[in-house]
Amino acid sequence: MAANLILLKVRASAISLPLAATLSEISYNWIIVAFHVDHPIIHRDIKSSNILLTENFRAKVADFGFARLAADRDSGATHVSTQVKGTAGYLDPEYMRTYQLTEKSDVYSFGVLLVELMTGRRPIEPEREIKERLTAKWVQSSFPLFLHSILVLLNY
Secondary structure: OHHHEEEOOOOOOOOOHHHHHHHHHHHHHHHHHHHOOOOOEEOOOOOHHHEEEEOOOOEEEOOOOOOEEOOOHHHOOOOEEOOOOOOOOOOOHHHHHHOEEOHHHHHHHHHHHHHHHHHOOOOEOOOOOHHHOEHHHHHHHHOHHHHHHHHHHHOO
16 A cells, blocks of 8 residues: 555645645545544644655545544543644644644644645745744735635634
């Protein structure tokens, strides 16, 4: 099976139709797993190199090494307190600040992944000016309507 998988490494500014369909499939499957099961799994390391594609452009999420079960909603818990894990540039700033893990931490990372695919920029661009190094902050300041659209799409 591993021989049939290709790492999703897109650095183009235009999205092809198969890639758009793949993004749609990733979004749908991820939303089902993250929000519509009794005890959701929080991946904690959503990033482009952890999304694998089959030769038919079927998306597969890989590397669940940092994954944690979400807080038990039936007990009234709202988060899991845990050590911060993940990849710089994709990490939810609120999770980094509070050490409180929620499903929204993966939503943030997935939003960064979408921005990465749509803009062709890496999450951290060290060679750019300081105000443009973090792609998420660059999008917030340069394209607030674009960012708002992604947040609405992801229900964040």
